[in-house]
Amino acid sequence: MKYGVKRYLLLSILCLFLINLTGCWDNKDIIELGIVSAVGIDKTSDDQVEVTIQIMKISAIKAKAQGSSEETFWTFSKKGNTVFEAIRSILTTIDHKPFYNFNELVVIGEDLAKDGVMDVLDFFERDHENRVQSFVLIAKGISAKEVLSAKTDLASVPALHLVETIKSSKASTRIIEMELFDLLKGFSCPGKNPVAGVIEKLNSEDDELKIINLSVEGGAVFIKDKLQGWIESKDLVGYLIIINEFKNGIINIPNPHEENKFVTIELKKVNSKMDIKFVNNKPIIFLDVKAEGNIGEQQGPGDLTTKEMVKKLDEGLEKKIEEEVTKVFKLAQEEYKNDFLGFGNIIYKKNLRYWKKVKDNWDSEFSNIPVDIKIKAKVLQPGQVKKALEPK
Amino acid sequence: MFRTLIRKFNYLKLNSLNNSSIKNTPKKEEIPKSIKEIKNKLNQTFSECNDFITRELEIGEKREIKVIIAYIDGLVEKKMVDTEIIKPILIDSRLTKLNQEFNKKTTIEILKENIISISGLNEVDDFNESIQSILSGDTMTYIDGNKKALKADTRGFEFRGVEEPDTESVVRGPREGYTESIRINTALLRRKVKNANLKFESLKLGKQTNTDVMVCYIKGIAHDDVVETVKRRLKKINTDAILESGYIEEFIEDAPLSIFPTVGNTEKPDITAAKILEGRVAILCDGTPFVLTVPYLFVESIQASEDYYSRFISSSFLRLIRILALASSTLTPAIYVALLCFHQDIIPAKLMITIVSSREGVPFSAFIEAALMIIAFELLREAGVRMPRQIGQAVSIVGALVLGQSAVEAGLISSMMVIVIAVTAITSFIVSSMDRTIPFLRFALLIGANVIGFMGIFLVSEVILIYMCSLRSFGVPYLAPFSPLNGMDLKDTFIRVPVWAMLKRPKALTENKDGGEQSGYRMKVNYRKKED
Known part of the structure; x- marks a missing residue:
């Protein structure tokens, strides 16, 4: 009997210890x-x-x-x-x-x-x-x-x-x-x-x-x-594309049929890859963007579904994305001289020795690095209509 | 903690066993030779018994031998006594040409072989036994100058017909249920299992009531040890009265102080048949439609007869639903209180707004609120069972409107708590065989939750689980086949596999041909292939 009491006492003491393990113990x-x-x-x-x-x-x-x-x-x-x-x-x-x-x-x-x-x-x-x-x-x-x-x-x-x-x-x-x-x-x-x-x-x-x-x-x-x-909020498109956070958004490109009218492309899939490569021990920034989108809206007349036009649309989209991206690189490298895009981090991961050399004045170093941008864009679907309605 | 109590309890049991072995064996008493003595003795035994009837007749052409017919009015079918016993003795015995002469020695043989036209006819040479037979509804025929008497089965009394039981109604499946007559019940069972191996072993329990009790099993499937244990435990019972099988249950269960039932009961022959076919033993008790089955395992509380009558996909789904119901019925109030008092940070913000706005102005803490509502629900439920049907409507109006709506409107109880308790209430009806157990678990978990939140819930549920693991029902672990784990037997737990895929009987229940005791748990763990 004595042994039993001791055992139960021990067990209840152990249970008391358990209470200490709980994170929040106050009943509120x-x-x-x-x-x-x-x-x-x-x-x-x-x-x-x-x-x-x-x-x-x-x-x-x-x-x-x-x-x-x-x-x-x-x-x-x-x-x-x-x-x-x-x-x-x-x-x-x-x-x-x-x-x-x-x-x-x-x-x-x-x-x-x-x-x-x-x-x-x-x-x-x-x-x-x-x-x-x-x-x-x-x-x-x-x-x-x-x-x-x-x-x-x-x-x-x-x-x-x-x-x-x-x-x-x-x-x-x-x-x-x-x-x-x-x-x-x-x-x-x-x-x-x-x-x-x-x-x-x-x-x-x-x-x-x-x-x-x-x-x-x-x-x-x-x-x-x-x-x-x-x-600026209008510059955020480029920034989001570079850091591969651009999930779903729209971009305006000129209508190949009529220069001052717009076609809005809804980008469905944008993948970008930031990379740094060393040529002669000098870093070069590489940015590889792959984009796919559909026609969301069309201003002005014309059939955009012909092979030729699609190719023109693709080129226009590539040009537009490049514009946006370059704008942000300019902002980072020339205006702010601040690597908020995170290329320093890539160097840190890829080439620690080089990073240790440049890390103290990386931001000024960053502004002098050449940038190589590659963009591949595709316009896939015209939506529910083939071409815009032409009022007679 | 309970060890001393259990020890005392066992001691009491032992005591009663010793007494019973002395008192319960009725002394054998010879039947007196002279008809006068028999008559005196009968009248002495049944003095002031209004329903006891004797009739003295003379038998044979010469009318020299006297016989006494004795029975109890109401227990026998009178027409049968009149036409099959009294009429042949009075008339046929005189008309029939017999090879033998009537004398004191031959009468009993002649009666047996030539005159009384009743199928159930036995010789009795013990006076006490004959009294017992009369009390059971048999008709006794005592013969002058013979130490033997004849017992004719003339039982026929009023009883309820075979009806659909209220407790276990089904959508698909047989609707017949047991009645209060044990003979009908055995017939119902025999009709399900037309097999000579289906055994009914009879014994009488209760010193005053002499209730008929039958142990029913299938020889060759049921484990011998279990059958022996059941019979041993039944024989140990020393009590005045067995009015319902619940009396027996309390005497024979393994864990008499536990909140978990270790003896199952059912009102339907098809369920009993299924259970004894799995190797269980059924105990039928005269005077009640509830038949006990042992061993009773925890899984049986989530199994329903309809699972096997409908297709396996839907019944597997219903199994999962039932497990969910069991969990939600025990855990919901505890989790709600733990969330409200300890872990507010894991409630989604929008739900938080709903909960807080419903609880604003409620004067009680969440725990008190939950406890009050649980008690209120138990009260309502008990009222619903006990009250006469005619005032049922009044109670439901008071229950629903006063307790539910008004309490919320008055700001006494939050509407969220009403929902929580309603969920626990509804789900507790789903697992109806556990519904006397769940309230205790619910309260234990609620207290744990109120003291240290989720940690308390885990702690209490762990204690409950460990306790359940320690339980045995007639030697079978209560949590089998989960603990000890048996992969094959899981076929009929969380899901029910198709009937054609159930190739083997439950391992924990079936018989081991070698016999003998095995260390560890007492049940033999041998596979028996189902014969085709």
Whole structure:
């Protein structure tokens, strides 16, 4: 009997140890949490960090679905020397415990980005309550606090509106989908500088800032962890093609029948391969692009399905893609002198010895490397009609 | 923990066994020679028994030998007694020309061979046995000057006809169900298995009730050890009354304190037939339509007779559905509480909004809410079973409207919790043979979930699994064929393979020809090829 008691005691002690293995052990009811949908970080004039959080007002969200006009979110802002300090001081204001696991969006103010973002992002990487899958946007010409207080009529919460916009506008190829995790990875990756998404204010006469007055487009180029400049949204096509992230989008080429009219090609499949080859111990950038697309729209008359015309279309598409790509190379090599395309990383992987030699002044080295671009494009299907209707 | 209790329990069992061996063997008592003594003794035994009837007759041409007819009114078919026993004795015995003279010695032979026209006719020389036969519905004929008496099977009493049972209704398959009469039940079973190897071994249980109990198995398929164990355990039973097979179940089950049933029951002869054909032993009990089958394994709770009557693809799908139902019925409230209180981060954002908005303003914690709803459901269910049919509607209105709708509208219970409990309730009806077990598991898991979230669920389910592995039913591991794993026997578990592909009987149940005990688990593990 004594032996048995001892055994059960031992077993229950072992079970107690198991409790330590659990990650989250505190029983916290879901309604005691304030669900944070977005976090914004700005730099204040007195060099402090101002953290803004947007908390979902769940009851209002439900009411909104039934037609109520009540606001669906609160925003709170607090200042502090560090992000953590500011976030902790928010606790003095709200009764719910902020819950960051559903944080979908991190907005960083332009001023802060120019000074370097690593100091504020460390908290997001370190703290277990945060998620690194939230999207990152750099606020251009507007503070993050303003972005988070913008109201929405469409989605339940402004942050969700922005997130859905980012996700759904992949096809427009004017947005960069950058998650916090990828941004942090980009900072640490040798020979590559990250490009983050941008949110900017459109011109409007409304007093109250609304989400529809904001636009998510373009890219923010970083050098190390500091904001260097912007990529215009129309230039993003080339950038996305180079880094092989161009999934589905459209490109306009001139109509072979009539020069000043357009044919829109919907690209269905774009594969690009970045490579660096060494000739006489000098690196040369190679870019190999293979594209396939269908005719999406045609301006002007004419049958585009003849053999001859198809060939002309193919050539036009190749020319157009080359234009777009060259534009981006020019931006990287001449204007910014910044390898945000990631060719340094290829050298790092292929030729470590050479990389060690050039890594300290890689960005200036990069701007002098010759570029060889090869493009093979094909237009496959004309859509539901063979040729455009000609009004008589 | 329970070891001391179990030990005490075993001790009690042992005690009762010892007593039974003394008391239960009825003393043999000779039948008195003189008819007067017999009459006195009968009247003494059945004094104040209104339904006991005796009739004194004189037999033969010379009317010198007296006989007594004794039976119990209501248990016998009166017409049969009148025309097949009394009439031949009174009239035919005098008219028929016989080779022999009637005297005290020859009467019994003549009655047996020439006069009484009843098929079931036996000689009895024990007075106590004759009393017992009278009580069972036989008609006794005592003869003056003879130590033997005649027992005629005239049983015929009112009983319910063969009907479709309410508990196990089927869409396809035989609809007949057992009745309260054991003789009809054996006939139903015999009609399914027309085989002389189908054995019915009879014994009487209950000191006061003397209930007929039969052990039924197929010789050559059922394992001898199991048959022996069943008979041994049945003989050990020392109790006043066996009113239902549930009494027997409690006496013979392997784990009397367990929440898991280790003895199966059914109301349908086709199910029993299938089970004894797999090597199980059935125990029929007079007075109840529920027939026990042993050994009872966990897989049987997800098997249904219809699985074998419909095509294997659809029945395999239904097996999976049933497993899903079993899991969801035990786990859903626990997972919901764990998600709400510990792992909010893995709920999708949109679902989170729905859940939170439904829970806003609810004054209870998720655990209390779930516990309240589970108890409310069990109350409703019990009310539904016990109440008279006429007021069923009232209860369902109160249950559905007051408990469901109003509680949600008043903000006492969240609508999500109502959905969760509804899911567990519906799914618990699917695996109906486990429905007395599931509530305990559900609560244990719920408590685990409330203390340490998913970790608690895993911990509790592990304890349950280990416990299930330790169970045995008549020597067969309760979780067979999953644990110990037997690849061949998996043919009839998660899926049911086509009948033509089931070549071998379940390994854990079938007989080993060599006999004898094997170390490890007690069942022999020999394949027997099915004879064509």
